[in-house]
Amino acid sequence: MHDHIVRAITADGFVKAMAIASTDLVERARSIHHTTPTATAALGRVLTAASMMGNLQKVENGALTLQIKGGGPLGTILATSDAIGNVRGYVHNPSITLLEKYAGKLDVGAAVGTNGMLTVIRDLQMKEPYVGSVALVSGEIADDVTAYFAQSEQTPTACALGVLVDTDQSVKVAGGYLIQLLPGAPDAVIDKLEQGIQRAGAVTPMLAEGLTPEAILRRVIADFELKFLEETPVEYRCYCSRERVAATLITIGKKDLQELADGNEPIRIECQFCDAVYEFSPQEIRELLETL
Numbered sequence: 001m002h003d004h005i006v007r008a009i010t011a012d013g014f015v016k017a018m019a020i021a022s023t024d025l026v027e028r029a030r031s032i033h034h035t036t037p038t039a040t041a042a043l044g045r046v047l048t049a050a051s052m053m054g055n056l057q058k059v060e061n062g063a064l065t066l067q068i069k070g071g072g073p074l075g076t077i078l079a080t081s082d083a084i085g086n087v088r089g090y091v092h093n094p095s096i097t098l099l100e101k102y103a104g105k106l107d108v109g110a111a112v113g114t115n116g117m118l119t120v121i122r123d124l125q126m127k128e129p130y131v132g133s134v135a136l137v138s139g140e141i142a143d144d145v146t147a148y149f150a151q152s153e154q155t156p157t158a159c160a161l162g163v164l165v166d167t168d169q170s171v172k173v174a175g176g177y178l179i180q181l182l183p184g185a186p187d188a189v190i191d192k193l194e195q196g197i198q199r200a201g202a203v204t205p206m207l208a209e210g211l212t213p214e215a216i217l218r219r220v221i222a223d224f225e226l227k228f229l230e231e232t233p234v235e236y237r238c239y240c241s242r243e244r245v246a247a248t249l250i251t252i253g254k255k256d257l258q259e260l261a262d263g264n265e266p267i268r269i270e271c272q273f274c275d276a277v278y279e280f281s282p283q284e285i286r287e288l289l290e291t292l
Contacts, residue, residue: 019213054081112139162204169180
């Protein structure tokens with residue numbers, strides 16, 4: 001099953017929902033950043049959430065950045081999504097030691113920490129991006145995303161995220177869902193929705209069972225008639241290029257560029273989001289200097 005997002009709405013028009021299968025993109029992130037299991041789970045959850053939140057954007061060329069700073073040993077976790085849901089990201093400390101709540105259960109909350117903020121930056125192709133921040137609730141990511149929507153966007157939301165790491169440290173399954181109430185939803189709808197979420201249980205066992213995003217929504221929102229709107233393929237995608245790296249080099253200024261140009265060795269610049277490496281010779285640095 002390739003990574004994709006499905007979107008749906010209930011027939012009564014009071015609930016909209018989306019679910020994602022993100023196994024491949026989380027595994028791609030793991031292989032790029034060489035994350036240990038706890039870091040894989042945390043980064044995977046943030047990438048999965050960012051993909052869904054980016055897909056919610058109503059601006060064609062918009063982008064969304066989800067940043068978690070919790071004060072835990074993982075440090076900063078960051079993911080950026082385009083308007084489709086393609087994502088890239090990194091975790092500051094990818095090689096932390098294994099943290100478990102109990103045998104077989106990774107303690108993502110302890111690794112992320114709770115002494116910090118979740119920040120969402122929405123680039124809506126306007127002069128200034130929209131920035132919203134909320135204090136972390138648990139560091140488990142899904143709880144914190146739920147709190148963000150409730151506090152910053154006043155949208156009652158249920159978020160579930162799951163990443164299951166295999167015995168060889170690869171990603172076995174990853175995915176999640178976002179369910180949101182639309183204005184005017186009566187108490188009876190809210191009660192039925194809450195009961196369905198509780199009855200379905202955690203999302204990771206559903207993913208391990210092999211349920212597709214569509215099947216997950218059908219199980220969680222079983223008490224409603226669902227209308228599925230669209231299915232969108234997503235992937236781990238980095239937009240770096242040699243031209244962009246060169247443009248960034250120019251911004252360091254003439255003095256620092258001159259020092260690099262005067263050296264005898266080429267410089268190597270690694271993209272923080274992917275495994276691309278860009279090499280510039282002293283002559284190429286001199287050519288950049290000429291553009292200034």
